[in-house]
Amino acid sequence: VGRTLLVTGGTGLLGRRLVRQAAERGWAVLAPTRHQLDLLRPGTVVDLVAAARPAAVIHTAYAKASQDDLDRVVVAGTEAVARAAAAAGARLVHLSSDTVFSGALPDDGDGPRPWREDDPTDAISAYGRAKDQAERRVLAAVPGATVVRTSLLLGDPDDPGPQELLARDPAATHWADCHRQPCSAADLATALLDLLDLLDLADQDGDRDGGRVAGPLHLAGADVVDRATLAELIAGGPVRRTSSPPGIPLDTRLDLTRARDLLPRMPRGIRSLLPG
Ligand SMILES: NC(=O)c1ccc[n+]([C@@H]2O[C@H](COP(=O)([O-])OP(=O)(O)OC[C@H]3O[C@@H](n4cnc5c(N)ncnc54)[C@H](OP(=O)(O)O)[C@@H]3O)[C@@H](O)[C@H]2O)c1
Numbered sequence: 001v002g003r004t005l006l007v008t009g010g011t012g013l014l015g016r017r018l019v020r021q022a023a024e025r026g027w028a029v030l031a032p033t034r035h036q037l038d039l040l041r042p043g044t045v046v047d048l049v050a051a052a053r054p055a056a057v058i059h060t061a062y063a064k065a066s067q068d069d070l071d072r073v074v075v076a077g078t079e080a081v082a083r084a085a086a087a088a089g090a091r092l093v094h095l096s097s098d099t100v101f102s103g104a105l106p107d108d109g110d111g112p113r114p115w116r117e118d119d120p121t122d123a124i125s126a127y128g129r130a131k132d133q134a135e136r137r138v139l140a141a142v143p144g145a146t147v148v149r150t151s152l153l154l155g156d157p158d159d160p161g162p163q164e165l166l167a168r169d170p171a172a173t174h175w176a177d178c179h180r181q182p183c184s185a186a187d188l189a190t191a192l193l194d195l196l197d198l199l200d201l202a203d204q205d206g207d208r209d210g211g212r213v214a215g216p217l218h219l220a221g222a223d224v225v226d227r228a229t230l231a232e233l234i235a236g237g238p239v240r241r242t243s244s245p246p247g248i249p250l251d252t253r254l255d256l257t258r259a260r261d262l263l264p265r266m267p268r269g270i271r272s273l274l275p276g
Contacts, residue, residue, distance in 0.1 A: 039077025103249030
């Protein structure tokens with residue numbers, strides 16, 4: 001049995017794929033139930049990580065149904081995971097979101113460009129602000145952590161995610177003015193595990209901080225689409241289009257250069273996944 005990988009949110013859309021793929025790749029995977037690791041009860045996080053002493057932690061768990069969820073699960077719960085990982089000396093990969101950016105693309109004078117990792121964050125939604133706070137708590141506790149900002153995630157035909165369910169709901173309307181960079185959760189899981197392999201290499205080089213992999217990392221599909229077009233690609237036909245309400249980031253396209261330079265393979269873009 002290989003080294004231990006702790007996956008938080010192992011029952012989730014991304015977590016399920018991570019758990020399956022990590023086991024196939026030789027990790028001893030620990031995917032605790034909510035009873036065993038509850039982000040609302042930081043003591044459970046501390047106890048579980050201290051007992052398991054994982055070599056690596058991928059933190060995917062989150063909840064966003066209320067401001068209380070954002071404060072206690074996303075921000076405080078994530079901080080508890082980061083502190084526990086630091087105490088155990090575990091590598092930490094934290095899942096964050098493109099919504100840490102406002103959606104008004106940066107412009108250095110040559111026209112709008114995608115968001116780079118070193119651009120200042122400027123979230124406009126409560127969720128984006130909470131994920132931004134969580135990132136800061138992670139990097140304060142574990143400076144060598146990798147904070148992976150991703151975009152909309154899709155499931156698979158036999159295990160669809162929320163985007164697929166929404167696209168196939170005839171009553172749903174879809175925002176035509178909101179641009180994202182979707183990828184499949186399975187492809188993202190593969191890239192995250194490839195990232196852990198790089199961290200292993202960094203360890204062997206005596207580079208305990210992970211150097212090149214520390215800090216924010218933009219990792220999403222290559223193709224930018226509006227959410228109505230995404231729904232049409234999934235549904236295979238026209239959907240009901242509308243505009244997004246105020247407070248939704250309109251264009252969070254991410255510059256993927258850093259991930260492309262680091263990783264052996266990138267998540268496929270939506271035009272390759274669902275050619276239409
Ligand atoms: N999905 C997207 O489109 C998207 C886009 C950008 C970024 N992300 C980020 O990617 C990550 C994974 O997203 P996902 O779509 O895979 O999530 P998901 O399917 O909604 O799964 C959430 C997971 O978190 C767990 N969880 C919720 N509250 C918890 C608590 N109090 N204690 C412990 N575990 C708790 C859930 O466990 P239960 O099964 O027990 O409820 C579930 O396993 C998140 O950090 C998210 O911010 C996702």
